[in-house]
C-alpha cells in the first residue's frame with residue numbers, strides 16, 4: 001500500500017512572514033496525520049526560516065529547483081547541499097514552468113524568453129541523478145501541453161519525459177523518487193483533468209516504471225497528480241488507483257485548503 005503524498009508548491013509566492021504564518025496554521029490543522037507524507041516547497045528566500053518553523057511538525061520541507069553541482073561559478077543557482085543545509089528533504093524537478101511550458105499564456109514570459117533559464121529533459125535527468133547522489137529526494141514532473149493532447153500525443157510525451165528523467169537512476173534509488181503527472185493545460189488554469197483521465201495517464205507513468213524497473217518498483221512508486229487540485233475535486237482524484245497524492249500550487253497557499261487536501265488523502269490511506 002503506497003502512502004499518499006501531498007506537496008504544496010508555493011511557486012513565487014509568500015514572503016518569509018507570510019510563509020511562517022501559513023505553516024503555523026497548517027501545522028496545527030494537520031497535526032496527528034501520520035498516514036500522509038506532507039511537504040511544502042517555499043521559494044528559496046523563505047526556505048531557511050520555514051525549515052525552522054517546521055521543526056517538530058509532521059510537514060517536510062522541499063525546494064522548487066536546484067543545480068547539478070556542489071558549488072562553483074553558477075550565478076543564481078543553488079546546490080543540493082545548500083538545500084539540505086536549510087532542512088530540505090525534497091526538490092521539485094522538471095516542473096513545466098521551469099521547462100518554459102505554460103498553461104496560461106503570459107505575454108511577458110514567452111517561451112522564447114523563459115527557455116534561456118529553463119529546464120529540458122537532459123537537465124532534469126542531470127538534476128535528478130545529482131539530487132539522489134547528494135541525498136535529496138526528487139519529485140520529477142511530466143505532462144503534456146494542450147496542443148500535444150489535442151494532437152493525441154499525451155502518452156508519448158509523458159513516456160518520453162519520464163524515460164529521459166530516469167536515465168541512469170537505479171531500482172534502489174527509485175525508492176526516493178516521486179513522479180508527478182501534471183498536464184500543463186490544467187496548471188493554474190482552474191481546469192482540472194477528469195479523475196478517470198488523470199488516473200489513466202498516471203497509469204501510463206506507472207507502466208513506464210514497470211518497463212524500466214519491473215513491477216515491484218512500479219507498485220511502490222508514488223505518483224502524484226497536479227493541475228488545479230482543490231478541496232472540491234480531491235476526493236475523486238485521490239480515490240483512483242494510480243493517483244497517490246497531489247502536487248498542488250494555488251490551493252497550497254491557504255492553510256485551510258491545503259489541510260483539507262491532506263485530510264482527504266488521509267481518508268483514502
Ligand code: PEP
Pocket residue numbers: 009011095182186187188189190226227228229247248249250251
Ligand atoms: C503546480 O504547482 O504544480 C500546480 C499544479 O499548480 P495548481 O495547483 O495551481 O494548478
